[in-house]
Amino acid sequence: MSIESGKGLLLRADPIATAFRDEVKQSLTQAARRPRLVGILATSSAPSKFYAEFTKKQCEDLGVEFILKKTGAADTGDLGEGEGVEEAIIEANEDENVDGIMVYYPIFGPQQDHYLQQVVSPYKDVEGLHFKFHYNLYHNIRFIQPQSLLSSGVPAAALGAIEGEEPPSGTVKSIIPCTPLAIVKCLEHVGVYNKILPYGDRAYGRTITVINRSEVVGRPLAALLANDGARVFSVDIDSVQEYTKRPRTSQSEPARRYHPRHVVHPSNATLQECLALSDVVVSAVPTASYKVKTEWLKDGCVCLNVAANKNFEKDVRDKASLYIPAVGKVTILMLLRNLLRLQQYRIR
Amino acid sequence: MSIESGKGLLLRADPIATAFRDEVKQSLTQAARRPRLVGILATSSAPSKFYAEFTKKQCEDLGVEFILKKTGAADTGDLGEGEGVEEAIIEANEDENVDGIMVYYPIFGPQQDHYLQQVVSPYKDVEGLHFKFHYNLYHNIRFIQPQSLLSSGVPAAALGAIEGEEPPSGTVKSIIPCTPLAIVKCLEHVGVYNKILPYGDRAYGRTITVINRSEVVGRPLAALLANDGARVFSVDIDSVQEYTKRPRTSQSEPARRYHPRHVVHPSNATLQECLALSDVVVSAVPTASYKVKTEWLKDGCVCLNVAANKNFEKDVRDKASLYIPAVGKVTILMLLRNLLRLQQYRIR
Numbered sequence: 001m002s003i004e005s006g007k008g009l010l011l012r013a014d015p016i017a018t019a020f021r022d023e024v025k026q027s028l029t030q031a032a033r034r035p036r037l038v039g040i041l042a043t044s045s046a047p048s049k050f051y052a053e054f055t056k057k058q059c060e061d062l063g064v065e066f067i068l069k070k071t072g073a074a075d076t077g078d079l080g081e082g083e084g085v086e087e088a089i090i091e092a093n094e095d096e097n098v099d100g101i102m103v104y105y106p107i108f109g110p111q112q113d114h115y116l117q118q119v120v121s122p123y124k125d126v127e128g129l130h131f132k133f134h135y136n137l138y139h140n141i142r143f144i145q146p147q148s149l150l151s152s153g154v155p156a157a158a159l160g161a162i163e164g165e166e167p168p169s170g171t172v173k174s175i176i177p178c179t180p181l182a183i184v185k186c187l188e189h190v191g192v193y194n195k196i197l198p199y200g201d202r203a204y205g206r207t208i209t210v211i212n213r214s215e216v217v218g219r220p221l222a223a224l225l226a227n228d229g230a231r232v233f234s235v236d237i238d239s240v241q242e243y244t245k246r247p248r249t250s251q252s253e254p255a256r257r258y259h260p261r262h263v264v265h266p267s268n269a270t271l272q273e274c275l276a277l278s279d280v281v282v283s284a285v286p287t288a289s290y291k292v293k294t295e296w297l298k299d300g301c302v303c304l305n306v307a308a309n310k311n312f313e314k315d316v317r318d319k320a321s322l323y324i325p326a327v328g329k330v331t332i333l334m335l336l337r338n339l340l341r342l343q344q345y346r347i348r
Numbered sequence: 349m350s351i352e353s354g355k356g357l358l359l360r361a362d363p364i365a366t367a368f369r370d371e372v373k374q375s376l377t378q379a380a381r382r383p384r385l386v387g388i389l390a391t392s393s394a395p396s397k398f399y400a401e402f403t404k405k406q407c408e409d410l411g412v413e414f415i416l417k418k419t420g421a422a423d424t425g426d427l428g429e430g431e432g433v434e435e436a437i438i439e440a441n442e443d444e445n446v447d448g449i450m451v452y453y454p455i456f457g458p459q460q461d462h463y464l465q466q467v468v469s470p471y472k473d474v475e476g477l478h479f480k481f482h483y484n485l486y487h488n489i490r491f492i493q494p495q496s497l498l499s500s501g502v503p504a505a506a507l508g509a510i511e512g513e514e515p516p517s518g519t520v521k522s523i524i525p526c527t528p529l530a531i532v533k534c535l536e537h538v539g540v541y542n543k544i545l546p547y548g549d550r551a552y553g554r555t556i557t558v559i560n561r562s563e564v565v566g567r568p569l570a571a572l573l574a575n576d577g578a579r580v581f582s583v584d585i586d587s588v589q590e591y592t593k594r595p596r597t598s599q600s601e602p603a604r605r606y607h608p609r610h611v612v613h614p615s616n617a618t619l620q621e622c623l624a625l626s627d628v629v630v631s632a633v634p635t636a637s638y639k640v641k642t643e644w645l646k647d648g649c650v651c652l653n654v655a656a657n658k659n660f661e662k663d664v665r666d667k668a669s670l671y672i673p674a675v676g677k678v679t680i681l682m683l684l685r686n687l688l689r690l691q692q693y694r695i696r
Contacts, residue, residue, distance in 0.1 A: 080589070080614025086486075111563040114462045115486075118479040131466040131479070138434075138463075151499055215459040241428075266428025 008300075008317035013329040016189045020333040021062070027340045028063055032347045035099040035339050036065040037126065038092045042072035042085035047308065048104035049074070055102065058332045064339065072107075082107040086119055093121040099346070100126035100339040105216075114215070122149040123346045126338040128177035129216070136174040137220050140227040140261035142200075143171040146345040165199045172345055175338050180221035182330040183282060183304060184228075190302060190322055192280055193228070204229030209274045211235045211292065212284040217306060221282065226262030233267065233274035240267040240274060272296045280304070281320075283311035294319050356648075356665035361677040364537045368681035369410070375688045376411055380695045383447040383687050384413040385474065386440045390420035390433035395656065396452035397422070403450065406680045412687065420455075430455040434467055441469040447694070448474035448687040453564075462563070470497040471694045474686040476525035477564070484522040485568050488575040488609035490548075491519035494693040513547045520693055523686050528569035530678035531630060531652060532576075538650060538670055540628055541576070552577030557622045559583045559640065560632040565654060569630065574610030581615065581622035588615040588622060620644045628652070629668075631659035642667050 028035075037059060041052045052068055059066035069092070070076075071084035085107060092098045101124045105113050117129040125133065136144060167173055187193060193202040208225050212218035213236035222234040226243035234241045242265045267274075275281060275296040283292050284306035292312050297303070297319040304324045305311050317323050376383075385407060389400045400416055407414035417440070418424075419432035433455060440446045449472045453461050465477040473481065484492060515521055535541060541550040556573050560566035561584035570582040574591035582589045590613045615622075623629060623644040631640050632654035640660050645651070645667040652672045653659050665671050 080612075083612065083614070110459050111462065112561075112567065114459065115479065115482060115563060118466070119483065131463065134463060135467065213460075215463055219460065264428075264431065266431070 006318075008320040009322050010317065011190065011322055011324050013186065013324065013327050016186055017329040017333055019189075020185070020330065020337065024062055024333055024336045024340065027337070031340060031343060034063065034065055035343050036067065036097055037100040037102060037336075037339055038095075038098050039066060039068045040085060040088045040092070040101065040103045041068060041070050041074040042082045042088070042107050043104070044073040044081065045104070045106075052104055054328070055332060055335075058336070062336065064336060086116060089116065089119045093119075093124060098124060099343040100124050100335075102126055102335065110214075122175075123342055125175065126178075126335050126342060128175040128181070128338060133175045133177065134215065134220060137176060137180075137227075138223050138261075140223075142174055143167040144174045145170060146172050149345070173341065175342065176224070176334075177216070177220050178331045178334040178338065179217050179306065179327070180224055181334045182327045183221055183306065184224055185330055185334065186304060186324055186327055187225075187280065187302070190324070192302060197229070200227070201229040206230045206279050207233070207277050208280040208282065209233045209235060209271075209278040210282045210284075211271070211311070212286075212306075213241075214284075217284045221284075223262055230280075232262075233269065233278065234264075235271050235274060240269050240271070241265065242267045242269075282306060285311050292316075354666075356668040357670050358665065359538065359670055359672050361534065361672065361675050364534055365677040365681055367537075368533070368678065368685065372410055372681055372684045372688065375685070379688060379691060382411065382413055383691050384415065384445055385448040385450060385684075385687055386443075386446050387414060387416045388433060388436045388440070388449065388451045389416060389418050389422040390430045390436070390455050391452070392421040392429065393452070393454075400452055402676070403680060403683075406684070410684065412684060434464060437464065437467045441467075441472060446472060447691040448472050448683075450474055450683065458562075470523075471690055473523065474526075474683050474690060476523040476529070476686060481523045481525065482563065482568060485524060485528075485575075486571050486609075490522055491515040492522045493518060494520050497693070521689065523690065524572070524682075525564070525568050526679045526682040526686065527565050527654065527675070528572055529682045530675045531569055531654065532572055533678055533682065534652060534672055534675055535573075535628065535650070538672070540650060545577070548575075549577040554578045554627050555581070555625045556628040556630065557581045557583060557619075557626040558630045558632075559619070559659070560634075560654075561589075562632075565632045569632075571610055578628075580610075581617065581626065582612075583619050583622060588617050588619070589613065590615045590617075631655060633659050640664075 039052050039055055041048060056066045056068060069088050071088050072079050073081045089101060089103065092101045101120050103116060107113055118131055120130060122130045122132050132149065192206055195202065197204055203225055208230045210218050210222045210232060213234050218234060222232045222243045226232045226245055232243040234243055243262045245262045276298055278298055278301060280302045281292060281297065282304045286307055288309040290311055294313045294315050299319055300321040302322045303312055303316055303320040306327060310325060387400050387403055389396060404414045404416060417436050419436050420427050421429045437449060437451065440449045449468050451464060455461055466479055468478060470478045470480050480497065540554055543550065545552055551573055556578045558566050558570045558580060561582050566582060570580045570591045574580045574593055580591040582591055591610045593610045624646055626646055626649060628650045629640060629645065630652045634655055636657040638659055642661045642663050647667055648669040650670045651660055651664055651668040654675060658673060
């Protein structure tokens, strides 16, 4: 079909989600008990309410217990936006029967929301938004001692050595933020990750542009991809950065050694120049009017939209070989996978 | 003078700083060793460079060792803004001889800077920007077990009980972010805090407007003042909130109990209405053009500017009984006080 029409393939997230749904179902049969996820809805935001309903339905379909806790403007009382949300998190942290906590952001804005993300116990942080998990991600620390979730400070780098996909004895996998992880899984599914290459370097050879550098999506995604070997252009409203773990040979100073994790360099490239080089373009700009120009795309590239309002033009498949318009259905499964892992780390 | 001219008093921070300078000098004579503060400058920003010079001079005057570590665009190499800053923090964290770490923000913007603030070990966080200290502040937890700085998760609320100004046995004072603390100290100095009232409630009876609700200045300041008994209007660009630990009697529901810490309610008041009620106005809006209208001020109020570009009009003292144009000289002493405390918590 795609060849006949001359257009790239439109790929929905459903078939990608299916494999993970089966994995989650399988893990559920082995769980210590039926996991309980608490969703905290603290605003009157329609998308948050919609997402809460979506979480509930997904959980019920799979046999995960979902309890929606409404507070603030989501509650029936006369509370303001976000009122009571911190107390609701603390209560769920302290409740032994709660295995995971999901908070429907945005609530107060990036700064105060970031504070709330630290209030959630790392043991119940199914979204993977706690500083500890971000630190591990940025430092390419893939395996952790579960008890390290109880200590402050940064983990020993030695645990970060990648020797294979499975955690060395006494360690478990760190938790990766849901949305960036879902994107990586989609890119794996469509062959951007090359399974012939060794684990931890399977995106080697790919050039990827990530548009948006928030701490929730863009920066962790750029880091994950670069840690996996890709050359990543991280494009934000006011700068372009290059994330790579390989030495830059074009530099005047002697070639740097191969890095065990990505390093970040400033770049003078424009978005247009980045796109001309990019095999993959991921866009996550939360602005309805923002669109990536189709004419700037490299012919045959893979495009993936993460924004609620589509960041690609209608004719994106005139250039893209593959276009994935949304990843939400994979994201929720990553969240449930995190839930099952965290339950295991905490209860075992 | 102020009565003759009909104008309010202009009060520089110098006399307020003097008392704390003496306290820091005194503490230095009792320190285990000469404390070492590492300043990390990672950008080419002129104000950051200026502030680094200022820190250096203040440290040298007092006999604190100050080491300026330049990285990123502050360094001589061809590095970009902020490059290497995380590595510099980790190195200082791990260096036993370093007692405190100060990072010159802004570097990447609020979100990524917030990430960096969590990388600094709480044991060396002289600025008090780590989540742990913010959590304690928001929850009015004034005393902590020093070893709790090593554990993740949130501290036991029981330690938060206020029974006096001095920490109960086995506990030490939590660290309070420098800038909000400096503002509180200025307000204590000018009599906004009433020493006849019991410790922990000395701002009772005062109505205070805080303009700005960032996680670095406005929100912690509003929380500190409300925890100390004040009624605080927290004004941000898109909303007004009321911070108070006292029940709201105007509410239709039965009067709520007195809270051990502040609670936050949404407010329909406008800035003009808040100012008309306010005994104290603190403004910290980082926009050169932003000015608080003098005509809106309550006659005889106390005004305090925290912004680099003054947020009050030139005629502010036509209405204000007292105007403090800057607090930087007090802030640096709060930072050094935190340095001495943290050295003691870590080494003892």
